[in-house]
Amino acid sequence: MPGGRSRGDVIATALARWIGPDTARAVVRTFSDRVLGMRPDEIRPEDVPRLLDALRPMLRTLLGQGPAEHVLAELEEALR
Structure with missing residues (x-):
């Protein structure tokens, strides 16, 4: 990953x-x-x-469907 960060770090951030x-x-x-x-x-x-995909149900519960999908889309883009 750019900057020497792991994928786990990118997701956590x-x-x-x-x-x-x-x-x-x-x-x-x-x-x-x-x-x-x-x-x-x-x-x-x-x-x-x-x-x-495993994080999706938890994020939907905590954030709501719209914000959860937004976060997941951002993560998909950042992790390409």
Whole structure:
């Protein structure tokens, strides 16, 4: 990733605006472990769609459908 940041860091940074930095890091750590079976710094490009799909229900609950889809779209763009 540009700037030497991992995909997990990019996701956590984007989520931090909405759910706070500590919660965002915990969410990325938990979901990457449970969904992908890896640490956030090991997320590969091909893992991103599966991880974002897993985050969708939680984000819709916390943010509402519109804002959640906006955040996910931003993440998809940032992680290309």
